[in-house]
Amino acid sequence: MLEARLQTGALLKKVLEAIKELITDANFDCSDNGIALQAMDNSHVALVALLLRHDGFEPYRCDRSLALGVNLVSLSKVLRCAGNDDIITLKADDTADVLSLTFENTDNDRISEYELKLMDIDSEHLGIPDTTYEAVVQMSSAEFARICKDLQVLSDSVQIDVTKEGVKFGAKGELGSGAVTLKQNGNVDKEEEATLIELQQNVSLNFSLKYLVNFTKATPLASRVSLSMSSEVPLLVEYKMEAGYIRYYLAPKIGE
Amino acid sequence: TATQGRLDGFFTMT
Secondary structure (H helix, E strand, C coil): CEEEEECCCHHHHHHHHHHCCCCCEEEEEEECCEEEEEEECCCCCEEEEEEEEHHHCCCEEECCCEEEEEEHHHHHHHHCCCCCCCEEEEEECCCCCEEEEEEECCCCCCEEEEEEECCCCCCCCEECCCCCCCEEEEEEHHHHHHHHHHHCCCCCEEEEEECCCEEEEEEEECCEEEEEEEECCCCCCCHHHCCEEEECCCEEEEEEHHHHHHHHHHHHHCCEEEEEECCCCCEEEEEEECCEEEEEEECCEECC | CCEECCCECCEEEC
16 A cells, blocks of 8 residues: 655645646556656657655655556646645555545644545556766756746747857747857856756757746746757756656757 | 657657
């Protein structure tokens, strides 16, 4: 059985907000390592890989690996019934056909209990190969969100150019063009805002802004984001959390 | 204009 108690229930609410528009149904794979989820969007353009490590929960118990098939829209609706400061406990039996959720307020004088029906999801499990990327950009997650949103005014795609000087996000559309360049600035006072680049080779790739904007729904989960790129390989956008991560993979646009 | 690529083929089935 699974029993996982999360002190900061808001984390789970934010995680659901960050994935529910990309994928509708997914298996939460529970093991002694923690709770993981991996799913592609319907058009096979993007993939979400989520890990909530066991040490992020207190307590965390999972005697036997379990796949909990969840409709993410339903789960996020139920999670809206939890207060932001509530402690959230997830429970499921080995023969689980429901996921039990308990929300306790911080005064421990209001306890709400919900049960969400589970579904059988026959999902193909994909192995994501370890890739050495030609360019890795680490930057402020809020800045990345702003750039994607701003450039969406001009176009539905963005060209990302990475050199050792900096990273340039450019968009061209019917009303004109725009570009935002962030210079590499590792020695700024505010570490949170620094743009850092690890580069093997200059990279220039095109991506759909609609998907990138969707990925930035994870911004409340981490102050930093990393963009890992190589030619003709899916972009990896990673938000690291205290005990886990959300990784998004996005196939590039090809052939200008 | 560029066409949107797909992820199929990048990741292996396990």
